[in-house]
Amino acid sequence: xxxxxxxxxxxxxxxxxxxxxxxxxxxxxxxxxxxxxxxxxxxxxxxxxxxxxxxxxxxxxxxxxxxxxxxxxxxxxxxxxxxxxxxxxxxxxxxxxxxxxxxxxxxxxxxxxxxxxxxxxxxxxxxxxxxxxxxxxxxxxxxxxxxxxxxxxxxxxxxxxxxxxxxxxxxxxxxxxxxxxxxxxxxxxxxxxxxxxxxxxxxxxxxxxxxxxxxxxxxxxxxxxxxxxxxxxxxxxxxxxxxxxxxx
Amino acid sequence: xxxxxxxxxxxxxxxxxxxxxxxxxxxxxxxxxxxxxxxxxxxxxxxxxxxxxxxxxxxxxxxxxxxxxxxxxxxxxxxxxxxxxxxxxxxxxxxxxxxxxxxxxxxxxxxxxxxxxxxxxxxxxxxxxxxxxxxxxxxxxxxxxxxxxxxxxxxxxxxxxxxxxxxxxxxxxxxxxxxxxxxxxxxxxxxxxxxxxxxxxxxxxxxxxxxxxxxxxxxxxxxxxxxxxxxxxxxxxxxxxxxxxxxxxxxxxxxxxxxxxxxxxxxxxxxxxxxxx
Numbered sequence: 001x002x003x004x005x006x007x008x009x010x011x012x013x014x015x016x017x018x019x020x021x022x023x024x025x026x027x028x029x030x031x032x033x034x035x036x037x038x039x040x041x042x043x044x045x046x047x048x049x050x051x052x053x054x055x056x057x058x059x060x061x062x063x064x065x066x067x068x069x070x071x072x073x074x075x076x077x078x079x080x081x082x083x084x085x086x087x088x089x090x091x092x093x094x095x096x097x098x099x100x101x102x103x104x105x106x107x108x109x110x111x112x113x114x115x116x117x118x119x120x121x122x123x124x125x126x127x128x129x130x131x132x133x134x135x136x137x138x139x140x141x142x143x144x145x146x147x148x149x150x151x152x153x154x155x156x157x158x159x160x161x162x163x164x165x166x167x168x169x170x171x172x173x174x175x176x177x178x179x180x181x182x183x184x185x186x187x188x189x190x191x192x193x194x195x196x197x198x199x200x201x202x203x204x205x206x207x208x209x210x211x212x213x214x215x216x217x218x219x220x221x222x223x224x225x226x227x228x229x230x231x232x233x234x235x236x237x238x239x240x241x242x243x244x245x246x247x248x
Numbered sequence: 249x250x251x252x253x254x255x256x257x258x259x260x261x262x263x264x265x266x267x268x269x270x271x272x273x274x275x276x277x278x279x280x281x282x283x284x285x286x287x288x289x290x291x292x293x294x295x296x297x298x299x300x301x302x303x304x305x306x307x308x309x310x311x312x313x314x315x316x317x318x319x320x321x322x323x324x325x326x327x328x329x330x331x332x333x334x335x336x337x338x339x340x341x342x343x344x345x346x347x348x349x350x351x352x353x354x355x356x357x358x359x360x361x362x363x364x365x366x367x368x369x370x371x372x373x374x375x376x377x378x379x380x381x382x383x384x385x386x387x388x389x390x391x392x393x394x395x396x397x398x399x400x401x402x403x404x405x406x407x408x409x410x411x412x413x414x415x416x417x418x419x420x421x422x423x424x425x426x427x428x429x430x431x432x433x434x435x436x437x438x439x440x441x442x443x444x445x446x447x448x449x450x451x452x453x454x455x456x457x458x459x460x461x462x463x464x465x466x467x468x469x470x471x472x473x474x475x476x477x478x479x480x481x482x483x484x485x486x487x488x489x490x491x492x493x494x495x496x497x498x499x500x501x502x503x504x505x506x507x508x509x510x511x512x513x514x515x516x517x518x519x520x521x522x523x524x525x
């Protein structure tokens with residue numbers, strides 16, 4: 001099978017690429033972490049995954065990104081199997097999962113995003129350099145480039161990982177609890193940046209646990225508790241009945 | 249020029265120490281980043297029974313019998329500890345400690361039956377002054393393979409060390425790279441056997457990386473800085489050992505230890521005193 005063509009320019013995305021998750025189930029050893037999850041969305045949206053602890057929010061993100069194997073079901077992006085498009089997907093780990101002592105600077109981290117374009121051996125080109133600089137600038141990280149990644153605030157750390165995703169030219173950003181531990185200004189700042197990315201044609205999917213802020217931060221929400229409860233615009237999904245079902 | 253440098257045996261020893269120190273130093277960056285120092289410690293003990301077993305099976309001490317024996321013993325120790333940890337309530341650290349000690353003790357007993365005249369001390373603490381031209385070539389070969397691999401594969405290795413699951417999702421063959429790193433670890437430790445012996449091999453393949461890790465925010469600087477430090481430690485150790493008639497392996501290790509303590513206490517970034525003040 002020939003590899004898929006490179007991504008269309010996200011910045012002028014008129015394609016409305018579709019993400020279809022159909023009957024997805026994931027199991028760790030014998031315990032089922034997710035069963036029969038289905039939803040569809042398209043680029044330009046910000047989608048929240050909401051549910052109680054252990055509902056499988058992280059697992060769903062990891063399954064879409066290909067980090068954990070699925071037991072059954074299918075995930076399609078742009079009409080083809082998601083595994084063909086791994087370059088277009090960027091997974092941003094939860095803060096606890098990052099080795100913050102790793103000897104890498106902000107710029108070094110963002111440069112890693114270019115590796116999927118460059119492969120193992122291709123030489124660093126001027127375009128790679130400018131993509132990295134652009135990504136840093138759009139996440140307002142100029143001046144912090146030479147800091148080690150632990151020497152940043154929580155919001156700056158999230159922005160550094162988003163910048164890496166932009167350098168990768170990812171079309172789908174998947175963030176695991178990006179607002180965790182951020183104070184209000186940092187949360188609003190990050191939210192504005194994520195909305196900008198959606199407006200530029202990217203698809204943003206994030207797990208989130210604070211019910212009070214879902215409406216201001218996201219367009220659509222998937223409410224789940226190991227199985228899907230409801231999916232749609234925030235106002236439609238957040239009914240008392242649905243929330244009771246999810247958090248019962 | 250000091251007289252000693254004009255002796256061919258000392259020239260060979262110095263060259264060997266430089267190559268070994270540099271290769272181990274570079275590789276130690278990965279051992280530290282992979283948090284594999286404990287595994288490296290048990291591998292270093294597995295070298296003894298491995299090489300002894302290799303000699304017994306092959307009937308002679310050749311680079312190949314030494315390498316294959318050490319590799320098999322290392323695999324047995326690591327995989328054995330994994331199997332024990334998974335099928336019992338013991339953690340891997342505990343099962344590693346039990347298994348590598350037993351393996352080491354078995355190696356000591358096997359030495360009695362080894363038909364080659366070797367002094368036990370040379371296995372344990374190294375004998376760099378008697379390095380032969382063949383040994384030197386083997387050392388050089390290991391250096392080329394190791395440095396070539398980590399240079400050619402620096403991007404996927406970096407991704408694997410930083411975020412293994414993300415790397416795997418991006419199509420990086422994480423498992424194969426982990427096996428490669430383990431194989432290279434066994435290789436560089438075999439090469440350092442000659443210089444510092446299997447007990448002190450751990451110092452060469454951990455201390456330089458650990459030291460530079462305290463000083464830098466760049467992985468590349470950690471690799472090449474570790475190499476530089478390893479080479480300096482090895483050469484300096486040879487000089488001091490000759491001057492004071494000490495065992496070279498011990499002096500090399502102590503020198504690297506001194507560098508580590510300096511970085512720990514006085515490092516400009518995260519030094520102990522810098523943080524305390």
